[in-house]
Amino acid sequence: MTHQQPIIDTSPKVSDEIRKTTCYMCACRCGINVHMKSGKVAYIEGNRDHPVNKGVLCAKGSAGIMQINAPSRLRAPLKRVGPRGSGAFEEISWEEAMDIAVGHLKPIRENDPTKLAFFTGRDQSQSFTGLWAQNYGTPNFAAHGGFCSVNMAAGGIYTMGGAFWEFGQPDWDRTKLFMLFGVAEDHDSNPIKMGLSKIKGNGGKIIGVNPIRSGYNAIADEWVGITPGTDGLLILSLIHELFKAGKIDLEYLSRFTNAPVLIDADTGLLMRDADGKELVIDRNTGNLVAFNTKGIMPDLAATHEGNRTVFQLMAEKYLEPQYAPDAVAEECGISAGRIRKIAHELGRVAFDEEIVLDQEWTDFRGDKHDKMVGRPVSFHSMRGVSAHSNGFQTCRALHTLQIVLGTVEVPGGFRFKPPYPKPATAHPKPHCKVTPGKPLDGPHLGYVQGPDDLCLHDDGSPVRIDKAYTWENPMSAHGLMHMVISNAHAGDPYKIDTLFMYMANMSWNSSMNTRGVMEMLTDKDENGDYVIPNIIYSDAYSSEMVAYADLVLPDTTYLERHDCISLLDRPICEADAAADAIRWPVIEPDRDVRGFQSVLVDLGARLGMPAFVNEDGSAKYKDYADYIVNHERKPGIGPLSGFRGENGDQFGRGAPNPDQLNRYIENGGFAVHHIPEGSDYYKPWNMAYQDWAVGIGLYDKPEPYLFQLYAEPLRKFQRAAEGHGDRQPPEHLRERIKETMDPLPTWYAPFEDSNVDTTEFTVHALTQRPMAMYHSWGTQNAWLRQIHGRNPLYVPTKLWEQHGFAEGDWARVTSAHGSITVPVAHHGGLNDSTVWTWNAIGKRKGAWALDEKAPEATKGFLLNHLIHELQPEKGDGLRWANSDPVTGQAAWFDLRVKIEKTTAPEECDPAFDAIKSPVGQGPKDLAWKVGK
Amino acid sequence: MTTLPTQTQKKLGLVIDLDTCVGCHACVVSCKGWNTENYGAPLSDKDAYGAEPMGTFLNRVHAFEVKPEVGPAQTVHFPKSCLHCEDAPCVTVCPTGASYKRVEDGIVLVNESDCIGCGLCAWSCPYGARELDQVEGVMKKCTLCVDRIYNENLPEIDREPSCVRTCPANARHFGDFADPDSNVSRLTAERGGMDLMAEMGTKPVNKYLPPRPKDEMGEIDILAPLLAPVAADPKGFLGWLDKALEKL
Amino acid sequence: MHPAPSVIVFTVFSGLGFGLLAFLGLGIPNVGPWASFAFFFIAFACAVGGLLASTFHLGHPERAIKAFSQWRSSWLSREGCLAVAALLVMGLYAFLVIFFDTRIGLLGYIGAALSIATIYATSMIYAQLKTVPRWNTALTPVYFLVLSIGGGALLAGQVHLAGLMLALAGAVQVITWMKGDTRFEERGHTLETATGLGFMGKVRLFEGPHTSANYLMKEMVHVVGRKHSQKLRVIALVFMSLVPSIILLALPAGHFLALVAVVSHIAGTIASRWLFFAEAEHAVGLYYDKR
Numbered sequence A: 001m002t003h004q005q006p007i008i009d010t011s012p013k014v015s016d017e018i019r020k021t022t023c024y025m026c027a028c029r030c031g032i033n034v035h036m037k038s039g040k041v042a043y044i045e046g047n048r049d050h051p052v053n054k055g056v057l058c059a060k061g062s063a064g065i066m067q068i069n070a071p072s073r074l075r076a077p078l079k080r081v082g083p084r085g086s087g088a089f090e091e092i093s094w095e096e097a098m099d100i101a102v103g104h105l106k107p108i109r110e111n112d113p114t115k116l117a118f119f120t121g122r123d124q125s126q127s128f129t130g131l132w133a134q135n136y137g138t139p140n141f142a143a144h145g146g147f148c149s150v151n152m153a154a155g156g157i158y159t160m161g162g163a164f165w166e167f168g169q170p171d172w173d174r175t176k177l178f179m180l181f182g183v184a185e186d187h188d189s190n191p192i193k194m195g196l197s198k199i200k201g202n203g204g205k206i207i208g209v210n211p212i213r214s215g216y217n218a219i220a221d222e223w224v225g226i227t228p229g230t231d232g233l234l235i236l237s238l239i240h241e242l243f244k245a246g247k248i249d250l251e252y253l254s255r256f257t258n259a260p261v262l263i264d265a266d267t268g269l270l271m272r273d274a275d276g277k278e279l280v281i282d283r284n285t286g287n288l289v290a291f292n293t294k295g296i297m298p299d300l301a302a303t304h305e306g307n308r309t310v311f312q313l314m315a316e317k318y319l320e321p322q323y324a325p326d327a328v329a330e331e332c333g334i335s336a337g338r339i340r341k342i343a344h345e346l347g348r349v350a351f352d353e354e355i356v357l358d359q360e361w362t363d364f365r366g367d368k369h370d371k372m373v374g375r376p377v378s379f380h381s382m383r384g385v386s387a388h389s390n391g392f393q394t395c396r397a398l399h400t401l402q403i404v405l406g407t408v409e410v411p412g413g414f415r416f417k418p419p420y421p422k423p424a425t426a427h428p429k430p431h432c433k434v435t436p437g438k439p440l441d442g443p444h445l446g447y448v449q450g451p452d453d454l455c456l457h458d459d460g461s462p463v464r465i466d467k468a469y470t471w472e473n474p475m476s477a478h479g480l481m482h483m484v485i486s487n488a489h490a491g492d493p494y495k496i497d498t499l500f501m502y503m504a505n506m507s508w509n510s511s512m513n514t515r516g517v518m519e520m521l522t523d524k525d526e527n528g529d530y531v532i533p534n535i536i537y538s539d540a541y542s543s544e545m546v547a548y549a550d551l552v553l554p555d556t557t558y559l560e561r562h563d564c565i566s567l568l569d570r571p572i573c574e575a576d577a578a579a580d581a582i583r584w585p586v587i588e589p590d591r592d593v594r595g596f597q598s599v600l601v602d603l604g605a606r607l608g609m610p611a612f613v614n615e616d617g618s619a620k621y622k623d624y625a626d627y628i629v630n631h632e633r634k635p636g637i638g639p640l641s642g643f644r645g646e647n648g649d650q651f652g653r654g655a656p657n658p659d660q661l662n663r664y665i666e667n668g669g670f671a672v673h674h675i676p677e678g679s680d681y682y683k684p685w686n687m688a689y690q691d692w693a694v695g696i697g698l699y700d701k702p703e704p705y706l707f708q709l710y711a712e713p714l715r716k717f718q719r720a721a722e723g724h725g726d727r728q729p730p731e732h733l734r735e736r737i738k739e740t741m742d743p744l745p746t747w748y749a750p751f752e753d754s755n756v757d758t759t760e761f762t763v764h765a766l767t768q769r770p771m772a773m774y775h776s777w778g779t780q781n782a783w784l785r786q787i788h789g790r791n792p793l794y795v796p797t798k799l800w801e802q803h804g805f806a807e808g809d810w811a812r813v814t815s816a817h818g819s820i821t822v823p824v825a826h827h828g829g830l831n832d833s834t835v836w837t838w839n840a841i842g843k844r845k846g847a848w849a850l851d852e853k854a855p856e857a858t859k860g861f862l863l864n865h866l867i868h869e870l871q872p873e874k875g876d877g878l879r880w881a882n883s884d885p886v887t888g889q890a891a892w893f894d895l896r897v898k899i900e901k902t903t904a905p906e907e908c909d910p911a912f913d914a915i916k917s918p919v920g921q922g923p924k925d926l927a928w929k930v931g932k
Numbered sequence B: 001m002t003t004l005p006t007q008t009q010k011k012l013g014l015v016i017d018l019d020t021c022v023g024c025h026a027c028v029v030s031c032k033g034w035n036t037e038n039y040g041a042p043l044s045d046k047d048a049y050g051a052e053p054m055g056t057f058l059n060r061v062h063a064f065e066v067k068p069e070v071g072p073a074q075t076v077h078f079p080k081s082c083l084h085c086e087d088a089p090c091v092t093v094c095p096t097g098a099s100y101k102r103v104e105d106g107i108v109l110v111n112e113s114d115c116i117g118c119g120l121c122a123w124s125c126p127y128g129a130r131e132l133d134q135v136e137g138v139m140k141k142c143t144l145c146v147d148r149i150y151n152e153n154l155p156e157i158d159r160e161p162s163c164v165r166t167c168p169a170n171a172r173h174f175g176d177f178a179d180p181d182s183n184v185s186r187l188t189a190e191r192g193g194m195d196l197m198a199e200m201g202t203k204p205v206n207k208y209l210p211p212r213p214k215d216e217m218g219e220i221d222i223l224a225p226l227l228a229p230v231a232a233d234p235k236g237f238l239g240w241l242d243k244a245l246e247k248l
Numbered sequence C: 001m002h003p004a005p006s007v008i009v010f011t012v013f014s015g016l017g018f019g020l021l022a023f024l025g026l027g028i029p030n031v032g033p034w035a036s037f038a039f040f041f042i043a044f045a046c047a048v049g050g051l052l053a054s055t056f057h058l059g060h061p062e063r064a065i066k067a068f069s070q071w072r073s074s075w076l077s078r079e080g081c082l083a084v085a086a087l088l089v090m091g092l093y094a095f096l097v098i099f100f101d102t103r104i105g106l107l108g109y110i111g112a113a114l115s116i117a118t119i120y121a122t123s124m125i126y127a128q129l130k131t132v133p134r135w136n137t138a139l140t141p142v143y144f145l146v147l148s149i150g151g152g153a154l155l156a157g158q159v160h161l162a163g164l165m166l167a168l169a170g171a172v173q174v175i176t177w178m179k180g181d182t183r184f185e186e187r188g189h190t191l192e193t194a195t196g197l198g199f200m201g202k203v204r205l206f207e208g209p210h211t212s213a214n215y216l217m218k219e220m221v222h223v224v225g226r227k228h229s230q231k232l233r234v235i236a237l238v239f240m241s242l243v244p245s246i247i248l249l250a251l252p253a254g255h256f257l258a259l260v261a262v263v264s265h266i267a268g269t270i271a272s273r274w275l276f277f278a279e280a281e282h283a284v285g286l287y288y289d290k291r
């Protein structure tokens, strides 16, 4: 043959070295292999040995190389020289920066620590930042959870000692029916994708409940295009059907939940014995006994002196016709027939496809079981349920559905990841006692058990700037970061001196009412001083928020610093293993920047905070790496669990090991400790698991508990609202508390529905996370911004035709709060009354080292302009927070709008003036290659 | 010579599972990363931080919407890279011989040092699998990671394309279609693997697995047996409960 | 397809140039050395200029020499080889005519044949592309050939022949438009076949693979400006064919009018060629739901 083909090198050298660390392009925290050539990052791939991603990597992860080289990286500490918001800065030395910071922070700490508000975004070091804030002594600390998914966390923890989010995962290998509520991407982004494909591979079915059919919902076997905000109703209807058909796991409910616990008919509180143990009737003997008595079979059907069990109240409530499929179908936008079919399928798979593992185990009563029964139905949910003002109760409803099917912590069902299960009672309560110059009396954030635990002054006013743990949102377990700026600006509950923020783009995509927030940040008082006097901010990049700071502390990128993904915080555990991980400087910064945690360690020492100084006042830790290795929360327990003890052979408990970080690096950046077989299901009640968890330091003592189908803390708040007890809610909140804090999961319409005219604002408006973009930061990434450089408003077929839209058209979108003008696009797989767009694609001109004409700034937009942190005024003259009344979770997805076709403008409205870029603009063309 | 080999020893290619692809673009970016750093010139990006960025990618993921006769529209994510066609028109049109199909494994490649950047091969490809790099001026296309799949510097398990290795949904499979027992041949046979634009006569090697049927719990099948109630009211329910608890 | 100026200039002028060369090779017009020089100059300027313009389209023009290697399989390579051969043969022929006033008939015939073959090869670059159904037809070489011969005749001063050929070109042009307009549909390429998803239902693009532009869209998915195509078609037809053929066939001969005919024809051909590209829909456009 005449065919000649060139000889090519099919075995080129791939790299000089592989450095294994943890990805930070999102909070999933996959393991990465960073391939190095001549000391530079050449290529990033997934680490096959890593427990989270097992080798795969998402688009953002692979694009990390463009992130660490982004022209938007801050280069040195910045001191504001122009007006706030202008972006005019001068670069200063670290010494000067630290002096300025200490100059603000020291007097506040000594005189009145409440004048500092320290809030952090989606960083991954909250056990550390929390410790810092606690040591500083301010009550004003939280991370971003309050605007993210606290409903999910609190709903789960109060109900079953763990939640979806990062607290657990479906038993991907054994699940046969998987139901996904309101998830576009989520934190567990790679594991969910791997899991979905596993389920499909095993012949299982996936039901996606989501107004929008994209991503995971596109590959679901069934798409249930629900009307936003009505999931609770759908779920209660499913429960109704399952109750009616008796398709509920009675044995599971009897043994492991508070369904058989008796309720005092007078108070609605659980009946308890003298030791505070909940009381049940033993069906074998008919005796009234503590729930944990050995050998009993708690009776769901019992009554005792007129007091009925939780289960009977549930049956009474959920069998009511208002939850029948026909009654909810219209509100939910799902036909009654379909609801019945889903209920049927849940019941069928849970009971007819029961899994039995021949595995003995002993429960907390000391009763032995010779097998593990599994119900291969599992659920997962996130912000689609969580980010509504009825989200807390909807999360509770969903957990209740899981529990009545007997599918939590069983084979094929939903499984917790260590350190969960951990009931609300085993979590700390919130602390807020301030003593100038001294640490706070305990951790800021926690789980209240009743009105006594609220963070209120004696006069009933809020202790915290964000009004967390007040009657407005009593169970605000993650604080309310989205209220900090507006409260501080309003001086309600009080004025502050310094706002210290870390890694949250609060003047842009993480705020509601973005324009308003920008105004609050720049607003001046009658003396011409800023209403919020000082703003210190740490970012790694030239974000929109940087322009609003007086002092910017530039962080490194994720490949240039130490980080600790700790079991004390948000670890990377799997359902059958405890695991944690580190990041370490695989490259050194080429700019005058410092890891922010190390800066906090330094500040802590300069301020003389006890956790950061030795007896003699000298700095306790050299930097964050030193802290990671040597800090002990309790004797033997530190930020990292792996390679503890002198020989580095202990997990969980053990003396600090000076070689610990090296051992992590050798091990690929993580440590895993597997749960022994037989301990890895039924964890909340399985003594083998409980003992294992105590062994590695997750608990101090075994903490078995019952699932709280009936949530007594909620009842306590209701009782207060009914007039019982010393701590009383303000009058205007009584009715709301009674209605929304039902101890049994319930549903009420999202608040916006009753506050705005739904005949005018007929359309629901949502956002979704794009899989290939992380909030605002993906945009500075030369590769990712080509995939998502602008965002249209997606309009369902019905509205598309009704408004006569055509490709290329624009619409004016108006909410009760404001108006935006944006491009539209057609989407057929969309709930008829819903429009949506990708989240956080729109950018402020001048930010992120982009051209001012970048499509992100001209054609990209934020829905945030339409969402206000307060609901419009109702008849009572009050403006209620746009938050869940139980937890304070920001109700992003309650938004109601109307749309009209409009002529195409030059660019999206609103458009803001460009901010001056503190880092200039990125280079023109890239032809990136490290190895030649 | 830019004629096609009459036969190749292997037929290496990809199977893409449209039933599990979630459209995450992981394969897109992983491909960009690997191929920027490896075979040939880097995949450049014009105006990278500007108003009209335009870069070279060898793999792109579209999202289509399919409206069935009954039921709601479905969304199908659709990754697309070179299909390594058996009758590759992109090879025969090339005036310089830069484009060729390898005899040993059927991979279609561009020899960049011979490429004049005329663009004709891209014109001849029905699938949009070739992009002319705007900085380098040479034609770029999927190499099937020819510098990975045989690479002795990589552990054996990693000798697969970058996009396959990275796909979180396991929607991409790599193998030899000439071997009827290979994973890709079996998947194609079992799941009815499809050709794209078969009428073009390019005989693509890569196959697409069609999405499985969806929305079967819709309105249509009203005859399905549904949950039978155990009681008509809460009272009856308690009666049932008592009996049911007896049986435990 | 993107109507790039370089390819329009290339095809229009090389078409004219080689058309004229073909006539010159046949010894038409039969004029003296100096007049011949003028004709040859125009012919070579058009042909070589066109060819040079085509290199602007290349990413690596300095490697253009490599394009001669694949004449066995590639029409582009054949076109290059033929063009060079035609230019060499005709160059020698012209050299002898101009400087030695010697006309070697056989050499001229070979040169003429090579010139026509070059035009044919050029047309086959487009006609071979199954991906562009509008081009992928025997009408494409006919269109190129008729226009080149007509244009060549016009430049060669063959009034009646040119008039007839240009009228014919007009007719061919109309037929290519009529046939071309339905060609894509006839081929049956649809988004359903492109995705294989037709068995499920009607397919449309929900979201493109990227919001930024890419090479494919710039090069092959040209939709802007197509809305003017009806107007341009009239302009093309009138200037390329109608005006020159009327001048040539119905009006008295004269230098000024001949010039008008030539300018009109060239302008019309440029419009026609712009449409040739702009109206050509590439199958890849299906994936972008744009053709």
Ligand SMILES: Nc1nc2c(c(=O)[nH]1)N[C@H]1C(S)=C(S)[C@@H](COP(=O)(O)OP(=O)(O)OC[C@H]3O[C@@H](n4cnc5c(=O)[nH]c(N)nc54)[C@H](O)[C@@H]3O)O[C@H]1N2
Pocket (backbone or CB within 6 Å): A121, A122, A144, A147, A148, A149, A502, A503, A504, A505, A506, A509, A510, A511, A538, A539, A540, A541, A542, A543, A544, A545, A555, A556, A557, A558, A596, A767, A768, A774, A775, A776, A777, A839, A840, A863, A864, A892
């Ligand atoms: N409309 C609408 N708005 C929303 C949401 C929604 O669904 N819809 N979701 C809400 C939710 S859940 C969240 S979590 C927020 C997210 O909103 P943000 O928390 O504001 O998210 P990011 O855009 O990730 O911004 C974080 C900042 O961290 C910076 N950063 C990145 N890496 C580093 C680093 O290594 N060190 C430091 N110091 N800084 C770094 C970035 O440059 C950026 O300025 O958005 C909220 N806003």
Ligand SMILES: Nc1nc2c(c(=O)[nH]1)N[C@H]1C(S)=C(S)[C@@H](COP(=O)(O)OP(=O)(O)OC[C@H]3O[C@@H](n4cnc5c(=O)[nH]c(N)nc54)[C@H](O)[C@@H]3O)O[C@H]1N2
Pocket (backbone or CB within 6 Å): A026, A027, A122, A148, A149, A181, A182, A183, A184, A185, A186, A187, A188, A189, A209, A210, A211, A212, A226, A227, A228, A229, A230, A231, A381, A382, A383, A384, A385, A388, A766, A767, A768, A769, A770, A771, A772, A773, A774, A775, A893
């Ligand atoms: N790639 C990428 N990954 C990320 C992030 C990112 O920015 N990019 N951000 C991270 C962060 S901070 C978070 S909080 C998580 C959030 O992860 P997700 O929970 O997936 O959050 P969203 O993208 O806001 O998606 C919300 C989903 O809920 C749906 N939805 C809205 N309202 C309703 C409703 O009433 N009912 C139902 N059933 N569905 C509804 C929306 O259509 C959407 O699909 O993702 C994390 N992971």
Ligand code: SF4
Pocket (backbone or CB within 6 Å): A023, A024, A025, A026, A027, A028, A029, A030, A053, A057, A058, A059, A060, A061, A062, A189, A190
């Ligand atoms: S999901 Fe992606 S971005 Fe997030 S940690 Fe994993 S690889 Fe990185």
Ligand code: SF4
Pocket (backbone or CB within 6 Å): B081, B082, B083, B084, B085, B088, B089, B090, B091, B108, B124, B125, B126, B127, B128, B129, B130, B141, B202
């Ligand atoms: S897909 Fe396109 S580039 Fe790849 S072999 Fe087929 S025709 Fe050639």
Ligand code: SF4
Pocket (backbone or CB within 6 Å): B093, B094, B095, B096, B097, B098, B099, B110, B114, B115, B116, B117, B118, B119, B120, B121, B122, B138, B139
């Ligand atoms: S662009 Fe390069 S590879 Fe393609 S046909 Fe031209 S010379 Fe050949």
Ligand code: SF4
Pocket (backbone or CB within 6 Å): B030, B031, B032, B034, B035, B058, B059, B081, B082, B141, B142, B143, B144, B145, B161, B162, B163, B164
């Ligand atoms: S096989 Fe390699 S070159 Fe081809 S698409 Fe996949 S990663 Fe890109």
Ligand code: SF4
Pocket (backbone or CB within 6 Å): B020, B021, B022, B023, B024, B025, B026, B027, B028, B061, B077, B079, B166, B167, B168, B169, B170, B171, B172
């Ligand atoms: S990586 Fe896999 S799931 Fe993601 S877009 Fe590519 S093929 Fe689809």
Ligand SMILES: [Mo]
Pocket (backbone or CB within 6 Å): A147, A148, A149
């Ligand atoms: Mo979030």
